[in-house]
Amino acid sequence: MSHNSLTDIQWARITPDKVVVATANRTWLHQLDPARSDDPFAQQMVSAGSVETTRRLLEGAVASAHRAVSPSNEPPTLSPRRWVWRLAGSYHLNRCTPQLLEAVCPCKLLKA
Numbered sequence: 001m002s003h004n005s006l007t008d009i010q011w012a013r014i015t016p017d018k019v020v021v022a023t024a025n026r027t028w029l030h031q032l033d034p035a036r037s038d039d040p041f042a043q044q045m046v047s048a049g050s051v052e053t054t055r056r057l058l059e060g061a062v063a064s065a066h067r068a069v070s071p072s073n074e075p076p077t078l079s080p081r082r083w084v085w086r087l088a089g090s091y092h093l094n095r096c097t098p099q100l101l102e103a104v105c106p107c108k109l110l111k112a
Contacts, residue, residue, distance in 0.1 A: 010049040010057045011041050014064055022056035029064055 011021040011030070019030040019041045030041050049057070076082065 008050075008053070010047070010053040011045050012057060012061060014061055018064070020057055020060040020064055022053050022060055024050065024052035024056070027056045027060035027063075029060070 009021065009023050011019050013019050013032075017032045017034070019032060021028055021030050021041060032039060032042050036042075078086075
């Protein structure tokens with residue numbers, strides 16, 4: 001893989017001063033420096049990336065969010081309204097999954 005290709009690296013700003021950066025082999029959290037105007041990760045990404053870099057970028061964003069949440073934070077209490085909301089969300093997620101998978105990967109493996 002060429003290191004000059006725009007598909008070799010992707011980044012996404014997750015807070016005003018933090019960017020998740022991903023290559024096909026590595027993911028890291030980059031701290032933006034407001035004093036540096038030449039930081040390439042402060043600019044909007046214009047390339048499409050690749051499957052590998054997109055996967056790593058999403059994994060990095062999820063890991064960053066997981067680290068940002070303190071383990072001492074208790075989840076909100078499960079009220080009747082919240083329980084119905086979660087139940088409806090689960091129903092819609094599970095009901096659409098087979099159709100979504102067929103649309104994304106119209107291969108015979110999903111129908112076996």
